[in-house]
Amino acid sequence: MKREENLIRLDSVEKNxxxxxxxxxxxxxxxxxxxxxxxxxxxKLLDIGCGNKPYEIWLKGKISEYIGCDIVQSSSNKVDILCEAINIPLESDSFETIISTQAIEHIEDHQEMVNEAYRLLKSDGYFILSGPFYWHLHEEPYDFFRFTKHGFRYILEKAGFEIIEITPNGGAWATLGQMINHTLGFKNSNANTIAKGIKYLFRKLRLYVLVNRIFSYLDQKDFNTINTINYVVVARKK
Incomplete structure (x- = not known):
């Protein structure tokens, strides 16, 4: 099945x-x-699964060149190289930095993607990688994996990387709040009248605003990473 092109991607980090x-x-x-x-x-930086390059603004003044690759062109036409993440047509040892954000769960052979990042990095170069621990199904059927911190460590060390840090993004309260927003925000034609009514009121009254306030506050007061939404990982090529 051919992947859909021009998918709507995140294009700004200022809208949240x-x-x-x-x-x-x-x-x-x-x-x-x-x-x-x-x-x-x-x-020189490579962004694997770059989409609309939403984090480009954070990189200004820090890098000398920004190249983005993805399997399809993005909605804002920001992809420089169209290719698979496991077969990037660039020379080995070409980059000081590689980033890949929220893409690894969509790659069938994630180990080969990590191996490819290792090949393309120069010695002592950094790989900044992120991916979900909790998230709903999206971009189906190309949604394959979720990763624990131990899973990230395993695939990166297997490729030869040295782990610098693995950082959870939100704790158990934040994860619960995000689940509530998803559960009550998603429409379901198979739901009964009571469930549809609850969901309608949740959306109509914009109760996700209240959920966001309460659960971000609780997450600060009782931070527990046994359940998290996401991870950001930094690894170095030895």
Whole structure:
């Protein structure tokens, strides 16, 4: 099956506010991703699964060149190289930094993608990788995996990387709040009248704003990463 082109992708990191039903994931994910980029990004950079390059603004002044690859062209026509993530037509040892955000769960052979990143990085180069632990099915049927911190460590070390840090994005309260927003926000034609009514009121009254406030507050007061929404990982090529 051919992947759909020109999919609507995230195109800005400035649009997340309390009224966004996905506020909780972006609140924690973007904070940790920005920190990793500011600390480790350098030199010539490759973005695997770049989409609309939403994090380009964070890279200005830090890198010398930004090349983005993806399997299909993005909705804003930002992809430089159309290719599979496991077969990128570029020379080995070409980049000081590689990033790949929220793409690994869509790659059938994620180990080969990580191996390819290792091949393309120069020695002592950094790989900044992110992917979900909790998220609903999306871009079906090309949604294959979810990763624990141990899973990320395994596939990166197997490729030869040294793990620098693995950072959870939100704790158990934030994850629960995001699940509530998803469960009550999604329409389901098979739901009975009571369930449809509850969901309708949730959307009509914009109760996800209240959920965002309550669960972001609780997550700060009782931070527990036994359940998290996402991970940001930084690894180095030895």
């Amino acid at each position: 506010d309390i009224s966004n039903s996905d506020y909780l994931v972006y609140l924690f994910f973007h904070k940790e991703l920005k920190t990793a980029i500011q600390k480790y990004a350098k030199g």
